[in-house]
Amino acid sequence: MMADFKHLLYSQFAKIAKALAQAHRLELLDYLAQREHSVESLAKVSGLSYANCSQHLQQLKAVGLVTSRKRGQHVFYRIAHDLVLESLESLSKLARHNLAEVDRLIDQHLNARDSLEPLSSEELATRLKEDSVTLIDVRPADEYGAGHIAGAINVTLEQLADFIAQHQAGKEVIAYCRGPYCVLSYEAVQRLRAQGIASHRLADGYPEWYLAGLPVETDQGER
Amino acid sequence: MMADFKHLLYSQFAKIAKALAQAHRLELLDYLAQREHSVESLAKVSGLSYANCSQHLQQLKAVGLVTSRKRGQHVFYRIAHDLVLESLESLSKLARHNLAEVDRLIDQHLNARDSLEPLSSEELATRLKEDSVTLIDVRPADEYGAGHIAGAINVTLEQLADFIAQHQAGKEVIAYCRGPYCVLSYEAVQRLRAQGIASHRLADGYPEWYLAGLPVETDQGER
DNA sequence: CTAGTATTCAATTTATCAATTGAACACAAG
DNA sequence: CTTGTGTTCAATTGATAAATTGAATACTAG
Numbered sequence: 001m002m003a004d005f006k007h008l009l010y011s012q013f014a015k016i017a018k019a020l021a022q023a024h025r026l027e028l029l030d031y032l033a034q035r036e037h038s039v040e041s042l043a044k045v046s047g048l049s050y051a052n053c054s055q056h057l058q059q060l061k062a063v064g065l066v067t068s069r070k071r072g073q074h075v076f077y078r079i080a081h082d083l084v085l086e087s088l089e090s091l092s093k094l095a096r097h098n099l100a101e102v103d104r105l106i107d108q109h110l111n112a113r114d115s116l117e118p119l120s121s122e123e124l125a126t127r128l129k130e131d132s133v134t135l136i137d138v139r140p141a142d143e144y145g146a147g148h149i150a151g152a153i154n155v156t157l158e159q160l161a162d163f164i165a166q167h168q169a170g171k172e173v174i175a176y177c178r179g180p181y182c183v184l185s186y187e188a189v190q191r192l193r194a195q196g197i198a199s200h201r202l203a204d205g206y207p208e209w210y211l212a213g214l215p216v217e218t219d220q221g222e223r
Numbered sequence: 224m225m226a227d228f229k230h231l232l233y234s235q236f237a238k239i240a241k242a243l244a245q246a247h248r249l250e251l252l253d254y255l256a257q258r259e260h261s262v263e264s265l266a267k268v269s270g271l272s273y274a275n276c277s278q279h280l281q282q283l284k285a286v287g288l289v290t291s292r293k294r295g296q297h298v299f300y301r302i303a304h305d306l307v308l309e310s311l312e313s314l315s316k317l318a319r320h321n322l323a324e325v326d327r328l329i330d331q332h333l334n335a336r337d338s339l340e341p342l343s344s345e346e347l348a349t350r351l352k353e354d355s356v357t358l359i360d361v362r363p364a365d366e367y368g369a370g371h372i373a374g375a376i377n378v379t380l381e382q383l384a385d386f387i388a389q390h391q392a393g394k395e396v397i398a399y400c401r402g403p404y405c406v407l408s409y410e411a412v413q414r415l416r417a418q419g420i421a422s423h424r425l426a427d428g429y430p431e432w433y434l435a436g437l438p439v440e441t442d443q444g445e446r
Numbered sequence: 447c448t449a450g451t452a453t454t455c456a457a458t459t460t461a462t463c464a465a466t467t468g469a470a471c472a473c474a475a476g
Numbered sequence: 477c478t479t480g481t482g483t484t485c486a487a488t489t490g491a492t493a494a495a496t497t498g499a500a501t502a503c504t505a506g
Contacts, residue, residue: 009404010246010253013318017243022494023233026240030233039453052495054454064321073452073503083317090313094306095236098287245464262483275465277484296473296482 019063020091024048025056032066033085036078118203119174121212124149127174136163138177138184139206148206149176150215157187164195176202176209242286243314247271248279255289256308256430257362257401258369259301308434315403341426342397344435347372350397359386361400361407362429371429372399373438380410387418395421402428 019025027046031037037045043053057077060066065084068077079085119127127133128151136155137148144154155163167173173192177184185201192199202209210216242248250269254260260268266276280300283289288307291300302308342350350356351374359378360371367377378386378398390396396415400407408424415422425432433439 006250006404007246010249013249013314014244014246016318016321017240017245017249017314018493020240021237021244022240023230023237024494026233026236027230040451049496050453051455051497054452055494058454065317070453070503075453081320083313083320087310087313087317090306090310091236091239092232094310095232095239097304097306098239099232099235241463247464263481272466273483274467274485277482278464281484293472293483298483 016063016065019059019065020088022056024052025060026088028053028056029060029065029079029084029088032077032079033088036076038074038076040074042077119200120203121209121214124174124202125214133172133174134167135174135176136188137206138175138188143178143206145219147210147216147218149209150217152176152217155188157184157191160188160191164192164197167197173197173199174202175199176205178205178207239286239288242282242288243311245279247275248283249311251276251279252283252288252302252307252311253401255300255302256311257366259299261297261299263297265300305434308430312431312434319403340423342423343426344432344437347397347425348437356395356397357390358397358399359411360429361398361411366401366429368442370433370439370441372432373440375399375440378411380407380414383411383414387415387420390420392420395423397423397425399425399432400428402430 020029024046028042031042031045039050039054039057042048042057043050046053048056057066057068061068061077064080066077067080068075070076124133124135128135135149135152137144137152138156139148139154140156141154144152148154175185175188175192177188185205189199189201206216243252247269251265254265254268262273262277262280265271265280266273269276271279280289280291284291284300287303289300290303291298293299347356347358351358358372358375360367360375361379362371362377363379364377367375371377398408398411398415400411403426405428408428412422412424429439
């Protein structure tokens, strides 16, 4: 009974948080924090459809974050009271704080070589069989042409931006280069991660893979 | 570019709100607002399965609301920083204000809360300076140990009968617990009054007092 | 009254989230 | 090394939310 009560309370709190848990609604609230707006002006400025915008506003209204008044054929929405602004500011401070924190952590992580968690050749071989990764060869085109791991595509650091742009989200990327003391794959992994793409480097490079008798290809065909 | 930045911030902002938009996670945060907890203790006290609880905690961690540390085979989670407590309080205030439902629930379950005439933190601070009241912390001993209002003694509901027996007549008793929605102090005040002891509850709980920068103590010493 | 405009409603599809399950991992004690 | 315990992972299922579409209400101006 006492637990029921508590859970009910938390649910009520959660309703309000849910109303805030959507980027578009936050944007709308941000505009409304400046001044009262009609549905029309909000839809235009936010780029939402009228219907969608209207529905978002109704959700905000349902939990009491905004109020509305009808004047003529327009419905004007406004922030319900100052507590809403305070909460928004408080959450915004938190977001900024955590965002900075995230950036700091990422930098720290990527600067420590070991944290890149290199993949072994064996792991890579099985991942390739599963087709669960995209394998990129970061070496210059001529070295790639001369011989590369079977299934790898050539993406130099210069081509990396284009690769990232057309990369299908979700698929993990494995990068390799000349060998364990070559920095090219480190650089590639850092840039990929900076764009939010899950990525690792191969512990070894092409020569070690080749020597291990694992499958390779050249521009002239497979081995 | 400016729009990109804004949208990024809204998204980050929404991620945090999303983490707060779930009753179970709010409950977990409420426990964590009292003190650090292991996954196990949180799972038990919240009634969630280990896996589910762990996953909720990881979501909270992913957006930087909590941090974790591993000690032996236990993983302890704690609130990441005071900004989180502030945001939670702000959200809670908003919820109280907006949801008539919440008030209805409180009235129903914490019967006649107004008649208990809660004390504000400011009033309590001055009363403590005058040494005109006895302050009791009704929370479990571990939460008391992790941090309590300076000058408070720990009297759980189980210990209340003993406390009443040796209480010096005439001195007023102030009880506090986890926060405005915690029922422990209501219960204590009711029992004290039933024994003819003048008693009130503190309007807020320990987290609010701590956030206000008012004096606190832990088992290890003052702040 | 009629036509035009602003807003909302209702229904559908798509995407995202929560809870569950069973297995995997990490550490500690025996 | 083995066993037990605490925590996390991965995969599935069921639930909930977002965006889109087209139609239905208001209201105003003419």
